[in-house]
Amino acid sequence: MLQRDSSFAREALRYGLIVLVLGFIVFPIAWMIITSFKPPEDVMVSPPRFLFTPTLENYVHAIYDKNFLFYIKNTLFISVTSTVIVIIAGSLAAYSFARYNVGDGHLLFFILSTKMFPAIAVILPYFLIFRDVGKTGVGRFLGIGLDQPGALIISYTVFNLPFAIWLLVSFFQDIPRELEHSARLDGLSRLQVLAKVVCPLAAPGIAVTGVFTLIFSWNEFLFAYILTRKVASTVTVGVESFFTLQGILWGPVAAAATISVLPMLVFVLAMQRYMVRGLTFGAVRG
Amino acid sequence: MASIKAERLVKRYGAVQAVHGIDFEIADGEFVAILGPSGCGKSSTMRMIAGLEKISEGSIYFDGKRVNDVRARDRNVAMSFESYALYPTISIYENIAFPLRSANVDNREIDRQVRDIAEKMELTSLLDLKPKGLSSGQAQRVGLARALVRNPAVFLLDEPISHLDTRQRYRMRRFIKSLHQKFNYTMIYVTHDQEEALALADRVMVMSDGEIQQMAVPDEVYARPKNAFVAGFVGEPPINFFDCGVVAEPGGWAIEFQGRRLVLPERLHATAQQIGAGGLAAIRPHFLSIGEESPLRLDGKVFITEELQDQNLVMVDVGDIRFTLVAHPSVMPKRGEIVPVSIDPAHLLLFPRSQADKVGSIAA
Known part of the structure; x- marks a missing residue:
């Protein structure tokens, strides 16, 4: 009897904890989604109302009055471009670190160490550099001045690359060298070995790195806020624009936030299989 | 090809x-x-x-x-x-x-x-x-x-x-x-x-x-x-090495160890002459035996006998040298027993003492 009681208590505790943790994670998201469907008069009342007539008013406001899809489009372009660059440059760099031990470990550490200072420490120089470069012909051509997508693409690439390299190095290290040797003897050139043998094996790792990079870029606020005004603003800045002089438009903020979460949510769910494989890939072998 | x-x-x-x-x-x-x-x-x-x-x-x-x-x-x-x-x-x-x-x-x-x-x-x-x-x-x-x-x-x-x-x-x-x-x-x-x-x-x-x-x-x-x-490096069980003196004999060469003298076969004469005084002798466990007649018999104290069914490995101490020898499975001397050990000089090997450190590197 005693045995059963204690095991019941343990199970209860286990599920209690799971519910608690899930609550912390799910509740704000649920709150955001619920709020996005509330009519204005139900948004800021206390105690909160959970029974209300749902409305699309907030979405209409966010999409038509505030042109929120414009921010989505910007963000999509900037974060996807930056992620593609990060993945290509990061994979090549990580491969050479993993295989040729370039820089004897010091260079790799240096690259990682650039992640150690806060982003805000460089925001002022970035601002000045992009302001001046944007005025030059090349800067205008490439769109890398202030309030232009190029500035954010470069910033996000610079800031995500070290992390991506660091993550990818371990994935490449896990691929046995013999496979590459064998492929070279079997008639492939070095580049073909990279494309046909190494990349398929590193695919889960590359997918994981890509997902992280994309999420970081998508959610970034500081650089987007400082370096853009109107033309190249991203979703995080877009949501901020709902904090008006007349007050904070909580309903449309919730609607805009829901819209900006959706693409990432769908994307991560679609990639989940690869992500789990990628995340456990290194752990199992180590 | x-x-x-x-x-x-x-x-x-x-x-x-x-x-x-x-x-x-x-x-x-x-x-x-x-x-x-x-x-x-x-x-x-x-x-x-x-x-x-x-x-x-x-x-x-x-x-x-x-x-x-x-x-x-x-x-x-x-x-x-x-x-x-x-x-x-x-x-x-x-x-x-x-x-x-x-x-x-x-x-x-x-x-x-x-x-x-x-x-x-x-x-x-x-x-x-x-x-x-x-x-x-x-x-x-x-x-x-x-x-x-x-x-x-x-x-x-x-x-x-x-x-x-x-x-x-x-x-x-x-x-x-x-x-x-x-x-x-x-x-x-x-x-x-x-x-x-x-x-x-x-x-x-x-x-x-x-x-x-x-x-x-x-x-x-x-x-x-x-x-x-x-x-x-080659041979299993590993060959036995032991330090020896190299001395000239009338009409040939011999090695000395543990106060005993073993005349070298002719093929080793040139080696002996090159080496000079201090040598490193080696003999495979298969060419050592217990109780058989040979030009040189030594008294050894059995340290351990490993019975491997098809053959027995016997470790015997002759003075401060520990030899491993391969014996017939019927030969099973007890620990501490004194047994006659004979060396077959036809299979004896001789190297300069200076190569002793090369042997050490195998064990390491």
């Missing part, structure tokens, strides 16, 4: 020199085993032959043609790896077909050749599987099939069976030997296992510290090792 020649071959990794200018020749169709402890330079040598490592100095020739600057994929060298190195994302069939596909062989021909080699290697039923599901013996056979499918000029095997269990190992060993006898490939087999090397190869190249210690037929490596390292 090709013959291979290396001239003053050097491999350096940064400041570390792994191979110190070695020379060797391998005839067309010959089976050579490169034998040595880990770090002796055997794998570097093999990888230079394959073209996977840059040659730091010296040259390698295939059929008289210098191949230093020929890329790995153009040397027509096949290699089987210790870790099998099968491509995990594609099927066994595609693994075997891989070298043919990169050589742009047409599909019908690929299919014919893959099925043909799979048949010979008893892999036909596995062709649709992925490498993950294979046993280690099967994986190694796939590795060999992939190497052989394109008829290589040189076939390199890097510790191909050291991951297999004992029974599989014997099977695979016979299989590799039969491959050589059937197809007469020029084969180079890298191993740290002296038994494999002696059993398989036409000639054995013993390496240590980046140098070739001896390159000869197995019998010679075993019976006439060129130096103390080879003597100590």
